[in-house]
Amino acid sequence: MAAPRRSGAHAVEALPTAMDPTALSLNENPFPPLPSVRSALSASIEAANRYPEYLPERLRALIADRMGLCDEQVVIGAGATGVIMQVLHAVTSPGDTMVMASPTFDGYPIFAQMARLRSVTVPLDVHGHHDLDAMASAAADARVVVMCRPHNPTGTIESAADVERFLRRVPRETVVLLDEAYAEFLAPECRLDAVGLVARHPNVVVLRTFSKAYGLAGLRIGYGFCAPRLARQLWTMQLPFGAAITAFVAVAASFDAEVELHQRIQMITSERRYLRMRLRSMGVYSAESHANFVYVPDCGRDWGLAFASTGVRVRQYADGGVRITVGDRRSTRAVVAAVGRTLR
Numbered sequence: 001m002a003a004p005r006r007s008g009a010h011a012v013e014a015l016p017t018a019m020d021p022t023a024l025s026l027n028e029n030p031f032p033p034l035p036s037v038r039s040a041l042s043a044s045i046e047a048a049n050r051y052p053e054y055l056p057e058r059l060r061a062l063i064a065d066r067m068g069l070c071d072e073q074v075v076i077g078a079g080a081t082g083v084i085m086q087v088l089h090a091v092t093s094p095g096d097t098m099v100m101a102s103p104t105f106d107g108y109p110i111f112a113q114m115a116r117l118r119s120v121t122v123p124l125d126v127h128g129h130h131d132l133d134a135m136a137s138a139a140a141d142a143r144v145v146v147m148c149r150p151h152n153p154t155g156t157i158e159s160a161a162d163v164e165r166f167l168r169r170v171p172r173e174t175v176v177l178l179d180e181a182y183a184e185f186l187a188p189e190c191r192l193d194a195v196g197l198v199a200r201h202p203n204v205v206v207l208r209t210f211s212k213a214y215g216l217a218g219l220r221i222g223y224g225f226c227a228p229r230l231a232r233q234l235w236t237m238q239l240p241f242g243a244a245i246t247a248f249v250a251v252a253a254s255f256d257a258e259v260e261l262h263q264r265i266q267m268i269t270s271e272r273r274y275l276r277m278r279l280r281s282m283g284v285y286s287a288e289s290h291a292n293f294v295y296v297p298d299c300g301r302d303w304g305l306a307f308a309s310t311g312v313r314v315r316q317y318a319d320g321g322v323r324i325t326v327g328d329r330r331s332t333r334a335v336v337a338a339v340g341r342t343l344r
């Protein structure tokens, strides 16, 4: 029997709730868009009968200007996901090798499969750090190597010196995806000079997104930047009319609201510190996170099972570890209660 028809009002009801303290599995921002961003978005909907730009040149210029890059160094995608697929389409052929850490962002093995690549995985160490020596060795025979900083799911970062050493070891013919999806959560002293880095390393593509710190995951806006030569190659994969009409206004309004967004980032990072402190006080180890989530390794307990009956949704890993997105104080209380119940 065909599914019953649903009205537009029902479709709106089926949307996820903006403020949901139990939604801790996707590393989303717990706050709804800022009022100024929301009103810019509403205004842009008025022109939804029109196509967006053929290629997102204005959005590219806006981001390039903000970052201190030339326009031709920037590419735009449907989230960082879109940019990753654009890179894979532009620089790989089926059967090529892609090196990644294990575990890593769930998307990477899927993207590799979609591009018909062979995935080679390099385990993280016990503290959730990359084995950069092993990754550089594996990269010698690979077309693409991925490094996330902060890493997903652990939230850990490698030092700027280690990143530089790693990049010097990777052959020029291997493209490095330096995934900075969570870069805005980093303390200033932990940030890389990503613009300087792409100037020194012509094979590095830095990935960023508006899904995390900017809180616009539902709009699917991401970007990448790299040396002009490689960027020109990536731009050939820019999907015509691919960036929605909402993207340019949302990004422009977000850049105008940088102070408020920064306050929200600080709320999230201080909540993360509080959550880790509460876990520590219960004797529960979490990796040292620099992002909007914390990773609790199994340590002999199946945390996934512990959360399963609580209604708090976290990302569970096969070994029993969990990645918990940082939400507001209600979320922290729910997490602490779930962990407390397991320990009793």
Ligand code: PMP
Pocket: 026, 027, 078, 079, 080, 081, 082, 105, 107, 148, 151, 152, 179, 181, 208, 209, 210, 211, 217, 221, 222
């Ligand atoms: N990279 C990393 C490390 C991520 O964790 C995510 C999302 N969880 C992405 C990329 C993709 O994000 P988006 O496509 O929403 O920009």
